[in-house]
Amino acid sequence: MKTPKCPKCSQPMEEGFILDQAHNFQSAEKWVEGPPQWSFWTGLKLNGRKKRQVATYCCPKCGFLESYATMED
DSSP states (O other), rough: OOOOOOTTTTOOEEEEEEEETTTTEEEEEEESSSSSSSSTTTTOOOOOEEEEEEEEEOTTOOOEEEEEEEEEE
């Protein structure tokens, strides 16, 4: 993917990710298809749903964030 320019101030944006942290475990944020369905045992039902990594770009000048779902997992 070509590096996007900030829609607010036209600066080239820097690629990064949003950190997902829980119970001493760290991972990168993921996009999951469909609305959330709650599960008593796991918190959310995820079986059979498409998942994609999320790349987030940050403008070094104004701090604007823009996220994109990338390849399928």
